[in-house]
Amino acid sequence: MELKLLNAQGQAASNVAAADTVFGRDYNEALIHQVVVAYAANARSGNRKQKDREEVHHTTKKPWRQKGTGRARAGMSSSPLWRGGGRIFPNSPDENFTHKVNKKMYRAGICSILSQLAREERLVVIEDIAIDAPKTKLLSQKLTAMGLDSVLIVTDTIQENLELASRNLPNVLVVEPRHADPMSLVFYKKVLVTKAALAQIEEMLA
Structure with missing residues (x-):
């Protein structure tokens, strides 16, 4: 397969x-979806925590008498129906979001993404x-000249000047080939x- 090659000037x-x-x-x-979802799920820290009605700090006193007030019945202010009450099904830090994808499937998914990017001419070789x-302005001007506003740059070794210059550009990410994940490949326009x-x-995927 032939890919478009740009010189150093773009x-x-x-x-x-x-x-x-x-x-x-x-x-x-289907495979791309599975690989992307698995990558995103495995990146989750899984440390969110919410309290149930046993854990919230509320008095157990009945807010008002059962009958005669005209208001709805209420047993305690920690009820999930009340603002500030405990959750019925709270999120727990013990929750496991891990998705397992075999290495062969993962590599096949990456290859499928790269192939589609090449067909759509969203993948360019330089x-x-x-x-x-290490100036953001220099990198921004270089990318603008090539018509790139949202780009994932994959380089064999990350030079310090390139890394520092790209930090302040919100739609630019510089990675090495081993760190090119499926989420980034799908997210960026080029x-x-x-x-x-x-x-x-x-060499890694063939």
């Missing part, structure tokens, strides 16, 4: 050959992306891969 130079085993897979929506100083990183991706 101008179209030629095409680069890519492995069909990685970038020529069929689109498998010779190298480097800036002379994926910019350096030529060296492309070889690493093919």
Whole structure:
């Protein structure tokens, strides 16, 4: 498969050959959904906690007498029906959100995502992306010149200047190939891969 190759200035130079085993897979929506959901679920910290009616600090005194007031019956102010009362089914930190996905399925899901990105021309290969100083303005100008406003940059090694310059850009993320997760690949509008990183991706997934 051929992918568009840009030079270091972001101008179209030629095409680069890519492995069909990685970038020529069929689109498998069910598998992609499973991989993305599993990644998001496994990233959850699972430490949320809510109180039930036993744990909230309320008096057990009956708010008013049972009959004669014209108001609805009430036994105690910790009732889940009352504001500030305990939850009926509270969230517990013991809850397990883990989703298991086999390595073979995970790799196949990543390949399916990359293949679809290549078909939609959302995946672009660049010779190298480097800036002379750790300035957000320099990186922003470089990406704007290439027409990239929401981009995942995958580079073989993250240079300090590039990492520091990208921190203040909300729609730009710089990662190494081993950290390119399915959520990021799906989220960003474009994926910019350096030529060296492309070889690493093919080595990992082929």
